[in-house]
Amino acid sequence: MIKVNLDTLKKKRVRITQLDGKLPNLALMKLSHWHKSKGDEVYFTQSAKRTLFEENYDIIYGSSIFNFSKKKQGVFLRDFPNAIIGGTGTDNKTKVEDIVDLNSYEYFDYDLYPDYQNSIGFSQRGCRLACKFCVVPKKEGKNKGNSGIHDIWRGDPYPKNIVLLDNDFFGQPNWQEKAKEMIEGKFKINFSQGINIRLIDEESCEILPQINYKDTKFKTKRLYTAWDNLGDEKIFMKGVERLTKYGVPSSHLLVYMLIGFKKGETWEDIYYRFNKIHEIGAFAYPMVFDNSNKLHKKFQKWAIQRYYKFWAWEDFRDKPLTWLRNQHYSKKGGQLDLLSEIGDT
Numbered sequence: 001m002i003k004v005n006l007d008t009l010k011k012k013r014v015r016i017t018q019l020d021g022k023l024p025n026l027a028l029m030k031l032s033h034w035h036k037s038k039g040d041e042v043y044f045t046q047s048a049k050r051t052l053f054e055e056n057y058d059i060i061y062g063s064s065i066f067n068f069s070k071k072k073q074g075v076f077l078r079d080f081p082n083a084i085i086g087g088t089g090t091d092n093k094t095k096v097e098d099i100v101d102l103n104s105y106e107y108f109d110y111d112l113y114p115d116y117q118n119s120i121g122f123s124q125r126g127c128r129l130a131c132k133f134c135v136v137p138k139k140e141g142k143n144k145g146n147s148g149i150h151d152i153w154r155g156d157p158y159p160k161n162i163v164l165l166d167n168d169f170f171g172q173p174n175w176q177e178k179a180k181e182m183i184e185g186k187f188k189i190n191f192s193q194g195i196n197i198r199l200i201d202e203e204s205c206e207i208l209p210q211i212n213y214k215d216t217k218f219k220t221k222r223l224y225t226a227w228d229n230l231g232d233e234k235i236f237m238k239g240v241e242r243l244t245k246y247g248v249p250s251s252h253l254l255v256y257m258l259i260g261f262k263k264g265e266t267w268e269d270i271y272y273r274f275n276k277i278h279e280i281g282a283f284a285y286p287m288v289f290d291n292s293n294k295l296h297k298k299f300q301k302w303a304i305q306r307y308y309k310f311w312a313w314e315d316f317r318d319k320p321l322t323w324l325r326n327q328h329y330s331k332k333g334g335q336l337d338l339l340s341e342i343g344d345t
């Protein structure tokens, strides 16, 4: 007689928790898809805390992609001590595939984000470079291909808006085939993690203007990239020149600049990169390495909210936050309307 393990037949109650990040979380979407395919009941939330009326769960997952969410991770683990917590913001290297015990699982439950209309995914994993502050090479290794663009797209009636989470699109073998899919398929592409400007070659630059690259809202032409080390100025500028030569103007570039990582970095160093990026007509977006550094956070605010149009950093730096908040009143109220000056980044 065949013995049936009744535990495996029981429908499980699963809590799936997104602890940070604005974009849909692919790992959690996979887990949700897998559990639902087994008939389990999935409850998705972005709340770290157990709410008053929540029942008990058979399995609890949490995902955190940022190191600065440690406090929230702590709250989550206090309320759910048996939770499985993973993501790049944690020390747990377990992948979804390890949990579902399959080599690959490329199914995603978009129902977790009912208002989300775009399609999101990886056309490649890994990176050719190995920046000291970055977890990608450790977690994903050398550059390799992942899904095709048509596979990432959810299909009709969804817009042909693809959010790529790739860290090094042009480093994958046969990237040309995926670029062809983008161009011929008339997709709009948001390279959300940026293109690797230090390694951009003539061939990629020639193809790029044909790709309809867009910002996160799919409204404006936008390419994201980075200049993290002051010492990379030459190679960064060479990449910018190459892009311009083939028809990608610097005004399309949003350049992330890491601040606070390098020992001995001075304000002069930071300011130099900021100015150079603006001089070429691109937009500088400081990324703060240590979020507890209040001054760096304030500099970030000054840069990304375009306060520099109104105040020099030295003047802005010493203004109290309450004063800054008061600047957001509309002109109707007789005060400067900063927000109307702040365009899309």
Ligand code: SF4
Residues within 6 Å of the ligand: 127, 128, 129, 130, 131, 134, 135, 136, 137, 167, 168, 196
């Ligand atoms: S280029 Fe980007 S993804 Fe690659 S190692 Fe550096 S920071 Fe990480």
